[in-house]
Amino acid sequence: MSPLPRGKAPQMAIRRLSMYYRTLASLREQGVENVSSEHLSELTGSTAAQVRRDLAYFGSFGRRGVGYEVRTLQAHMREILGIGQGWPMALVGVGNLGSALLAYDGFPRQGFRIVEAFDSDPRRVGTVVRDVVVKPMDQLRDTIQARKIAMALVAVPAKAAQGVTQQLIDAGVRCLLNFAPISLKVPPDVYLASVDLSIEVEYLSYLLRESVAVNADSGPELTGLGNTVPG
Amino acid sequence: MSPLPRGKAPQMAIRRLSMYYRTLASLREQGVENVSSEHLSELTGSTAAQVRRDLAYFGSFGRRGVGYEVRTLQAHMREILGIGQGWPMALVGVGNLGSALLAYDGFPRQGFRIVEAFDSDPRRVGTVVRDVVVKPMDQLRDTIQARKIAMALVAVPAKAAQGVTQQLIDAGVRCLLNFAPISLKVPPDVYLASVDLSIEVEYLSYLLRESVAVNADSGPELTGLGNTVPG
DNA sequence: TAGATTGTTAATCGATTAACAATC
DNA sequence: TAGATTGTTAATCGATTAACAATC
Structure with missing residues (x-):
């Protein structure tokens, strides 16, 4: 099968x-x-x-x-x-980025839905974004265990990310998608993917600088190399 | 040097x-x-x-x-x-994600600043997000040329992304960071990086499904392999 | 059948890891 | 000097590309 x-x-x-x-x-x-x-x-x-x-x-x-x-x-x-299996996801951190993730319709379209959201800021707790009520951090563990959530999105500041990650793992989460600009440590049975905007932008910046340097002062053997990353 | x-x-x-x-x-x-x-x-x-x-x-x-x-x-x-050179960036698409990108303080902290934003929706044009006035698409070309902007962020819906990309390239942009879930075509002298949330989530979903399948019905030779992606 | 296109194997290429001589 | 740690070269590993026999 x-x-x-x-x-x-x-x-x-x-x-x-x-x-x-x-x-x-x-x-x-x-x-x-x-x-x-x-x-x-x-x-x-x-x-x-x-x-x-x-x-x-x-x-x-x-x-x-x-x-x-x-x-x-x-x-x-x-x-x-595993598309369309209706994996429920949890979101931690409902700031600018977290709110955008809650509203992102690409997730539900592929069968991934953010069903719980958490934030440490009391001013955000209780607010409703896209039908999801933002809960306080102290409800994270019980909620995730009760709903058997295996995937979580981490959209908190870098300094809080490792702590939040540990809480999520302790609650039973197996997969993490990290948006904080930090290298998270996770045990080998936990899967981690990262979206790191600084790395992406700095990579482009490197390519741009390199192409300028090559055009400016180097021989022809380095020009025109396929440094492009095709989409 | x-x-x-x-x-x-x-x-x-x-x-x-x-x-x-x-x-x-x-x-x-x-x-x-x-x-x-x-x-x-x-x-x-x-x-x-x-x-x-x-x-x-x-x-x-x-x-x-x-x-x-x-x-x-x-x-x-x-x-x-090329960090801290103050690369100016343009943003196209000021929806949920675009607004979050405008507010993202990781960019300015590394010396990358979004100095111009564009949107095709008249209701968004003229609004101010983080000191940046949202301009209409028909001002994209002149603005980018005048300010010599080489990097741009594409945060529009998938269907509009290729067209927007072409406009940016025509205006002189050399580096693109694409957030739309689509494979953009760019000429070889234009650098492209992509943040594709569906791909990230589906990759995690694959790993999760695979680990379940392995644990459920396979011999020991496949268990415990290091499928994790360390942060 | 002849033409097309897959599935798979072998060859190539590139990146990572390991080892160690150079040297602080 | 002895111990430590780099910078670099060689060995390994893994992924991509090319080729082609199988077969629709």
Whole structure:
């Protein structure tokens, strides 16, 4: 029943599956019924070989000489990624960013819903954002345990992030998406992903500076290198 | 003068430099004057060998037998990453997420400031968020050219993102940070980084599902593998 | 059947890790 | 000097790309 991993898929392959899923959803809306690895690769900025390799980590979903049926391939991606299982999520930190996350409609559209929100600021506790009542931190543990929440978003200031993380883990959370600009320490059985805006902006800044430096004073052997990160 | 790349640093190495920078800043606040690659690796969740390798792409900043001086190493990271040069940034899309980005104090703290904001919604145009007046889209080109803005944040809905991207590029923007859940196409001389919340959440969802599947029905050879992504 | 396209294996490429000589 | 720690080179590991046999 469940599509078990055959071999070990690289992290980047999993992330590309999300792109494939999204593209397949869009193709389906357009009424497209079949797609080749070549076509799918063009739409996602990948290569045909990589599409087939990525899919091969999980099974054989196409037909030789024909391609892939959009509907079934999408269903497989959906299953592998656990989309649409209605994972409930908790949010800690309802400041500017946290409020934006509560309002972000990309989450519910993929079947991920923020069902609980917590904040340490008494002025925020009790307020309602998008049908979610902001609770105080001392209700975090019981609420998360009662609702069996496994995923949480951390949108608190850097200084509070490690403490909040520990509370979430103690309450039973298994997956964390961290937005605080800090390197969180988590035990090996807890999964962590991070969105770090400073790192992204500094990376772009580096590329910009480098391209200026290269154009300004270096020989031709370094110019025009593909430093771009295709979307 | 300018620290030119010696050899080609992997993208991930650059991103780790941001972590080193941040950690060095914190060490300096604590009054720590010297640090070893070992110590720095513990604080950033890396390894001592990797710290030294990453730094070696750009130069020799330490002293054998002694370690690194926090102040000078931080200054080098700062220089390499282009931090504190006061890069002005433009924001397109002042919805929930865009507003949060305008208010995000991590940007100005690293010397990146959103100095212009644009939105296609007439109800948002003219409003002021954090000293920035939201301008209509038809002023984008002239404003960006006049202010020589090279970096922009795209926080519009997926369907509008590619069009907005093109307008930004036409106006002279060289670096884009995209928040829309779509794979943007950009020419090779434009740098692109993306923050894709769906991909992050689906990746965590995959790991969670996988760990459940493994625990439920597989032999011991797959259990306990280090699937975690350390912060 | 002939043409197309997958699934898979092998070759290449790049990044990380380990080891150690240089040297403070 | 002896001990410590860097900077760099070599070895390992893993991911991507290319090639092609299988097969629709």
